[in-house]
Amino acid sequence: MSSSPGRMKRFVNGDGLPALLMVLPALCLFAVFFIWPFARGFWLSLNKWDGFSQPVFVGLANYARLTSDPLFLKALGNNLIFVAAILVLKNALGLGLAMLLDRAVIGRAFFRGAVFVPVTMSFVAAGLLWSWIYNPVFGLLNAFLDSAGLSFLKQRWLGDASIALYAVIAVDVWKWLGFHAVIYLAGLQALPSELYDAAEMDGAGPFRRFLHITLPLMLPVIFINTILGLSGAFVRNFDIVYVLTQGGPNHATEVVMTLMMKRAFQDGAMGYASAMGYALFLIVGLLSVGLLALMRRTRLDV
Amino acid sequence: MARGISPTRRVVGALSTYAILLLVVAQTIYPLLWVLFGSLKSKSEMLNNIWGPPLSIHLENYTQAWKTAGMASRITNSVVVTACALALVVLIATPCAYAITRLRFPGRNALLALIVASMLVPPQVMTIPLFTVASDLGLINSRLGVALIYAAAIMPLSVFILRGFLLTLPVELEDAARMDGASRLNVLLLIMLPLIRPGIALVTIFAFIEIWNDFFLAFLLLRDPAVQTIPLGLVSFFQQYDSLWNLYFAALMITTLPVIILFTLMQRQFVAGLTAGAVKA
Numbered sequence: 001m002s003s004s005p006g007r008m009k010r011f012v013n014g015d016g017l018p019a020l021l022m023v024l025p026a027l028c029l030f031a032v033f034f035i036w037p038f039a040r041g042f043w044l045s046l047n048k049w050d051g052f053s054q055p056v057f058v059g060l061a062n063y064a065r066l067t068s069d070p071l072f073l074k075a076l077g078n079n080l081i082f083v084a085a086i087l088v089l090k091n092a093l094g095l096g097l098a099m100l101l102d103r104a105v106i107g108r109a110f111f112r113g114a115v116f117v118p119v120t121m122s123f124v125a126a127g128l129l130w131s132w133i134y135n136p137v138f139g140l141l142n143a144f145l146d147s148a149g150l151s152f153l154k155q156r157w158l159g160d161a162s163i164a165l166y167a168v169i170a171v172d173v174w175k176w177l178g179f180h181a182v183i184y185l186a187g188l189q190a191l192p193s194e195l196y197d198a199a200e201m202d203g204a205g206p207f208r209r210f211l212h213i214t215l216p217l218m219l220p221v222i223f224i225n226t227i228l229g230l231s232g233a234f235v236r237n238f239d240i241v242y243v244l245t246q247g248g249p250n251h252a253t254e255v256v257m258t259l260m261m262k263r264a265f266q267d268g269a270m271g272y273a274s275a276m277g278y279a280l281f282l283i284v285g286l287l288s289v290g291l292l293a294l295m296r297r298t299r300l301d302v
Numbered sequence: 303m304a305r306g307i308s309p310t311r312r313v314v315g316a317l318s319t320y321a322i323l324l325l326v327v328a329q330t331i332y333p334l335l336w337v338l339f340g341s342l343k344s345k346s347e348m349l350n351n352i353w354g355p356p357l358s359i360h361l362e363n364y365t366q367a368w369k370t371a372g373m374a375s376r377i378t379n380s381v382v383v384t385a386c387a388l389a390l391v392v393l394i395a396t397p398c399a400y401a402i403t404r405l406r407f408p409g410r411n412a413l414l415a416l417i418v419a420s421m422l423v424p425p426q427v428m429t430i431p432l433f434t435v436a437s438d439l440g441l442i443n444s445r446l447g448v449a450l451i452y453a454a455a456i457m458p459l460s461v462f463i464l465r466g467f468l469l470t471l472p473v474e475l476e477d478a479a480r481m482d483g484a485s486r487l488n489v490l491l492l493i494m495l496p497l498i499r500p501g502i503a504l505v506t507i508f509a510f511i512e513i514w515n516d517f518f519l520a521f522l523l524l525r526d527p528a529v530q531t532i533p534l535g536l537v538s539f540f541q542q543y544d545s546l547w548n549l550y551f552a553a554l555m556i557t558t559l560p561v562i563i564l565f566t567l568m569q570r571q572f573v574a575g576l577t578a579g580a581v582k583a
Contacts, residue, residue: 018486019407022397026457027413029394033435033454034420041431051434097326103319113569114327117334120565122515124533125558128540129333132547140336143352178330182573235426239517243537257426264430274430281427288422 062275094180127243187221386449399464467501
């Protein structure tokens with residue numbers, strides 16, 4: 001550092017000192033609880049470590065092991081199904097619900113508030129509520145199917161390996177639908193109504209108006225909703241899976257986060273578990289960058 | 303408005319809109335009503351009368367759930383952790399956002415880039431190292447320690463939101479005050495702070511919902527039942543007494559209702575803040 005007296009003086013007389021004082025607390029907190037663990041986790045992922053004894057450096061062996069670990073690949077596969085399903089469902093149903101809210105001029109605030117209520121619940125509360133709804137013996141869902149004369153549709157919702165993952169996904173969509181609907185509603189309300197009037201004059205039906213006006217104009221909002229949801233869809237599923245199924249039955253609902261916690265705290269494979277976290281980060285990062293690039297290109301085309 | 307469509311079709315359209323909306327609202331609200339009803343029923347009524355409202359009100363479910371689930375200490379823990387974390391976020395993020403937006407200092411752009419980049423790193427991917435760092439610092443089972451980690455995790459987004467609010471304010475305001483000899487700190491406290499109150503409110507509401515409802519970090523770091531927060535308490539209550547449905551529903555109501563009421567009271571500000579952030583971006 002060249003600390004000539006003139007430079008030092010400028011620093012003190014200018015904004016340097018107050019800026020330092022204002023930024024320093026945030027920087028300290030951030031360095032200790034964000035940057036340090038981030039760097040340390042990468043180092044851990046290159047080691048074999050049980051959490052107690054001396055770590056042993058193994059290079060990329062943990063990452064190599066990931067690619068041939070059937071359980072990790074299964075969890076990653078489930079994770080991808082989870083992400084794809086909730087992104088599609090939240091966007092499609094969120095936009096649909098927003099269009100209904102947009103048309104409901106009377107009582108809109110009530111309906112908007114009512115669909116938003118699950119968003120304010122914790123994952124734990126939502127998960128526990130739904131574990132009762134899904135309960136095969138006393139649950140609301142099977143009772144409802146019985147009284148609707150649809151008893152043949154009754155299931156062990158969380159106990160059947162072929163449908164448990166979708167039952168978990170449904171809870172996540174239920175919890176977040178209102179959030180996306182509210183954002184889409186704001187987007188819809190910003191659209192110019194003249195376009196719709198003109199299209200109606202030209203005899204375009206509701207479906208064509210949706211396809212040629214609403215959808216193209218809403219594309220930026222759809223992208224924002226997807227970007228906002230993407231990394232969360234990958235990593236914010238531990239609570240709900242843990243509460244509903246703990247990853248079972250027979251790993252049918254195992255996702256990377258739940259497997260990572262089991263490896264770290266049940267098997268003491270801290271290095272390997274760290275590698276799982278970073279592999280997930282890499283996948284999320286690449287997808288986000290890809291999506292952002294796509295977003296930029298599409299905007300140019302529009 | 304268009305002339306081509308007959309009034310009957312218009313009415314049918316409106317009716318079907320409301321019919322579908324009522325269905326949607328039924329599936330969001332009825333499960334909660336079901337919990338409310340269940341929390342007031344006796345255990346035998348839970349099995350005989352699954353759907354409807356309680357025939358007789360059993361308020362003692364609430365007192366019993368309060369005791370059995372150790373609700374008092376869980377609520378205290380949640381309040382302590384959330385209040386500390388919110389205070390830290392507001393006290394630390396606000397000056398940082400102000401410095402990044404308005405002050406000139408070396409490294410400013412690098413700092414902004416670091417904050418934006420860290421918003422792309424979900425803290426969950428560094429769960430394991432976060433645990434070892436907290437363990438080295440003696441912060442396992444520490445409520446203040448967890449609050450520090452919550453504050454750090456939510457810091458980048460908070461600084462970013464506050465910067466957005468600061469950017470909309472005219473610079474002339476502070477220039478005038480600076481001419482009159484006010485220090486940077488005085489400008490921040492006396493001029494900027496009152497003007498970015500909506501931004502601080504938005505950050506606080508988001509952080510509150512996030513931290514108050516969090517299970518994962520608390521599960522990772524608060525191992526001792528004496529320091530555990532509400533979500534952890536709910537899960538362990540459920541795992542221990544999974545046949546006491548009515549008590550469990552009462553516990554769920556005690557913890558969920560305050561947040562729902564808070565949201566209902568602040569709905570307008572909340573939705574305005576949410577959509578302003580998302581649609582402008």
